[in-house]
Every structure is written in C-alpha cells, then in structure tokens.
Amino acid sequence: MPLKRPDQRAVGFVRLTVCVLGWLLCVCWAPTVVEAAGTPPAPQQKALSLRRAFLGLDKCNACVGTSICKKLLKDQIRFDWWMSLDTTLPLDEKQSFPGNLTDDSLSWRPVVLSFLSSPRLHSSADRSICRSVGRQGPCSIEAVLRATPRFQSLNQSHLLLPHMVKGLAPPLLRCPSQRLLDRVVRRYAEVVDVGSVQMKHFSERDKLRLLYTLAVNQQPLILQMFPGTEGWPFPRYQGSCGRLMVWASSRPLWGLYGSSREFLQRVDMAYQLLHITQGLGHNSLGFLLYYTRLGEDMFGLLDDQRVFLTDASSIGVIDLEQGFPPDPPSQTGSGGDIFSCLGQGVSPCHRSPPCSSVRPTQSFTLLCTALLPRLLLTERGAQPTRLPMEGEAEAGRLARDVPLLLGVCADPSQPDWRIMAAVGSLMDLLKPLRPCNPRFTYRYPECRYNQDY
Numbered sequence: 087m088p089l090k091r092p093d094q095r096a097v098g099f100v101r102l103t104v105c106v107l108g109w110l111l112c113v114c115w116a117p118t119v120v121e122a123a124g125t126p127p128a129p130q131q132k133a134l135s136l137r138r139a140f141l142g143l144d145k146c147n148a149c150v151g152t153s154i155c156k157k158l159l160k161d162q163i164r165f166d167w168w169m170s171l172d173t174t175l176p177l178d179e180k181q182s183f184p185g186n187l188t189d190d191s192l193s194w195r196p197v198v199l200s201f202l203s204s205p206r207l208h209s210s211a212d213r214s215i216c217r218s219v220g221r222q223g224p225c226s227i228e229a230v231l232r233a234t235p236r237f238q239s240l241n242q243s244h245l246l247l248p249h250m251v252k253g254l255a256p257p258l259l260r261c262p263s264q265r266l267l268d269r270v271v272r273r274y275a276e277v278v279d280v281g282s283v284q285m286k287h288f289s290e291r292d293k294l295r296l297l298y299t300l301a302v303n304q305q306p307l308i309l310q311m312f313p314g315t316e317g318w319p320f321p322r323y324q325g326s327c328g329r330l331m332v333w334a335s336s337r338p339l340w341g342l343y344g345s346s347r348e349f350l351q352r353v354d355m356a357y358q359l360l361h362i363t364q365g366l367g368h369n370s371l372g373f374l375l376y377y378t379r380l381g382e383d384m385f386g387l388l389d390d391q392r393v394f395l396t397d398a399s400s401i402g403v404i405d406l407e408q409g410f411p412p413d414p415p416s417q418t419g420s421g422g423d424i425f426s427c428l429g430q431g432v433s434p435c436h437r438s439p440p441c442s443s444v445r446p447t448q449s450f451t452l453l454c455t456a457l458l459p460r461l462l463l464t465e466r467g468a469q470p471t472r473l474p475m476e477g478e479a480e481a482g483r484l485a486r487d488v489p490l491l492l493g494v495c496a497d498p499s500q501p502d503w504r505i506m507a508a509v510g511s512l513m514d515l516l517k518p519l520r521p522c523n524p525r526f527t528y529r530y531p532e533c534r535y536n537q538d539y
Contacts, residue, residue, distance in 0.1 A: 356462055357517060
C-alpha cells in the first residue's frame with residue numbers, strides 16, 4: 087500500500103523519523119517533479135529522481151554544493167519532515183527543519199536543515215530564469231545561468247571581483263571590498279582546496295555554485311567566513327547537498343520571554359547580545375558586521391547557555407580598512423540581471439540602504455528596539471521583572487535605569503556617542519547580575535574567580 091503524507095491535524099500526535107533521502111520524503115514532494123512522457127521508469131529510478139528533486143540536486147549546479155551528500159546517503163542525517171521550525175507556514179513556504187546528525191551512528195547532535203529559500207521562492211526563481219530566455223515551460227536552468235555575461239566574466243577570472251557581484255541583493259554584497267571577496271573565496275568550503283584567494287582550483291561548476299549562493303542566500307558563506315571556532319558568534323557550518331544546507335542547531339530565545347523564574351538567565355542573554363553586537367562592530371579583522379533587520383528567530387541558545395547568531399542572512403558587512411565606493415541611493419533596486427533577485431522572487435527586488443547610511447550604532451538601536459525590552463521588561467513599557475530574593479538589592483536600580491537606558495539606545499534621533507554611552511551603562515548594570523553556576527558552562531567555573539567571564 088503506498089505511503090501517504092499524514093494529515094496536518096495528526097502532526098502533533100504521530101511522530102515518524104525518516105532519513106532525508108527516504109521514500110516518504112520523496113512522496114511528499116513528488117508534485118514538484120515533472121516526468122517526461124514515455125515508458126514509466128522503474129521504481130528505484132523514480133525514487134532516485136524524486137530524492138534528487140527534493141534536495142535540488144536535479145538543478146545543480148544552480149545549487150549550494152554537494153559537500154554533505156555522503157552523510158545523507160549513509161543515513162547519518164535524519165529529520166522529521168513535517169516538523170518545520172515555523173509550524174504556521176504552509177508546506178511550500180517551509181524553509182528550515184530541525185534534524186540530527188551523527189559521525190559514528192552512536193551519538194547524535196541536533197542540526198538545522200534549510201533550503202537556500204522556500205520551495206515556493208525556488209520554483210518562482212526557476213520559472214523566472216526560464217522566462218528570461220523566452221521559455222514558458224521548463225528549461226535547463228544551469229545552461230541559462232552559464233550563458234549570462236555575469237557568469238562569463240567570473241568564469242574567465244581567477245579572482246572574485248567587486249563588479250562581478252554588483253547589484254546582487256544579499257546585504258553582504260551591498261558594498262564589497264576586494265579584501266572581503268577574497269575572504270569569501272578563501273573560506274569557501276564547497277571546493278576541495280581551501281585557503282587561496284585565487285580561484286585557479288575552481289572548476290566552472292564550482293564558480294557557478296558560488297555565484298548562485300551569493301545571489302540567493304548569504305547564510306552558508308557567512309558561517310564559513312566567520313566560523314565559531316575562531317570566536318565568531320555563528321553556528322558551525324556542516325555542509326550542503328543540492329539546495330539544502332546544514333548547520334548546528336540551538337534553542338530559540340523566545341521560550342524564556344516573560345518567565346520570572348528565568349529572569350537572571352534573561353539578564354545573561356541580554357548581556358551576551360550586547361557583547362556579541364559590540365564584537366561584530368569592533369574586531370581584529372577590521373570588518374563591521376551589522377544588522378539590517380532584527381527578529382527573535384535570528385538568535386539561539388546552546389546547551390552551555392551561549393547565545394549564537396543563527397540567522398546570518400541579513401547581516402551586512404563593511405570593510406573598515408579598504409572602505410567602499412560611493413553608492414547613491416538612487417541605484418537601490420534598479421536594473422540588474424537574472425541573478426539580481428533570485429533569492430526574493432520579485433523584481434525590482436529589495437536591497438539594503440547604501441553602506442554610507444549605516445551608523446556605528448545601527449545594530450544597537452535595532453537590538454534595543456526589538457529584543458532587549460522582551461528580555462528585560464515584562465512587557466513593552468513595563469518595569470523590569472522583580473529579581474529573586476538574592477538580587478533584591480539591585481531591583482531598585484534596575485527598575486529605575488533599564489527603561490531609561492533602553493529608551494536612549496532605541497532612539498535613532500540620539501547622537502552616536504549618547505547611544506554608545508547608554509549601551510556601556512546597560513552592560514555595566516547587567517554584568518554583575520549574570521548567574522555563575524554549573525548550568526552556565528560557557529563561563530563556569532571561571533566566573534567564580536574572575537568577573538570578566
């Protein structure tokens with residue numbers, strides 16, 4: 087009897103873990119595959135075609151890469167196919183799924199599996215690629231992209247140059263310097279040899295995958311360029327297969343909102359968010375990483391209580407050493423080629439404001455507007471949650487200072503120096519209130535002997 091996708095009403099009651107490449111997944115996504123007329127293929131051949139279609143391998147090399155396909159084939163990555171991170175979205179809008187990954191089949195660790203964009207946007211982008219050459223039906227997407235002047239320029243070069251990414255929508259590329267693009271190439275993990283700024287070891291296939299990723303979603307590139315192993319607040323990038331990418335998972339922050347029992351933990355989270363934002367703007371590499379938007383889904387919490395920036399798709403980057411060329415606002419969203427709006431499904435597509443308009447305090451203003459009030463106040467405009475008994479001495483100061491400091495920090499009309507002063511005072515106020523116990527292993531036991539931890 088053929089397997090059927092379970093009714094949405096039964097999702098909460100039935101749980102069935104399957105391999106990403108399993109037949110059940112493929113049946114779910116079977117409607118997206120168009121078979122050629124003729125003799126029906128053998129069951130194994132049809133199953134393979136469906137699996138490739140689900141992962142986007144049938145669209146490669148208009149994809150991210152294939153670095154983690156072996157783990158998928160070996161059943162070392164599994165996930166519950168209907169358990170999207172956002173259960174309110176219809177199936178064709180679901181982009182990310184929680185899963186588990188193993189290296190030895192004994193211990194499993196949580197990961198996130200995510201498409202470059204939602205299935206609906208991918209389908210829309212694929213159709214727009216075909217329409218750009220006058221085809222109303224399916225076409226060879228890879229062939230169309232290979233024929234574009236943008237790709238031909240990249241394919242004939244050993245360097246990734248600023249004019250090759252001009253007009254692409256991701257904020258990473260709003261005002262790229264040569265040094266930033268060199269870092270993209272040097273850290274690109276979807277090729278065999280990593281570490282050179284020259285692309286002599288890139289095949290034509292590798293260059294198309296890189297350009298496609300740059301155009302659709304910068305998330306995998308940011309995780310590779312600024313890895314957590316070097317102290318950056320981003321999760322570990324595990325790899326990709328087709329249009330699916332995998333990185334380390336974390337718990338959402340919103341689970342702690344409004345809980346008086348977890349107030350000291352929320353204080354610690356608020357301090358970490360301020361510290362992370364501070365480090366993104368001032369680091370030894372001379373890159374200013376800034377938020378272009380902010381939402382509660384951008385951050386996650388690890389088991390050791392560290393806060394990580396899990397969604398890097400809206401992070402802008404400015405090279406403080408080489409600077410950036412003038413970019414007048416009138417160019418925003420105008421012109422471009424087929425690559426310009428691949429990740430957004432609309433044309434003209436939205437682009438971030440010019441880098442010249444980015445203030446040093448932009449990230450702090452967004453943080454103090456969107457997230458910190460939800461962590462430090464019971465509700466917007468309310469007083470801070472009352473501290474437990476051991477923190478009664480600080481309750482009065484929190485009630486008096488936190489709303490005032492957040493108000494200054496969230497006000498874009500304030501000068502930068504005043505916003506930065508409010509951020510510094512807020513961090514000084516929160517720092518001594520952070521818990522120091524074995525639950526917070528990211529800073530315990532060092533915090534018992536040194537308050538800097």
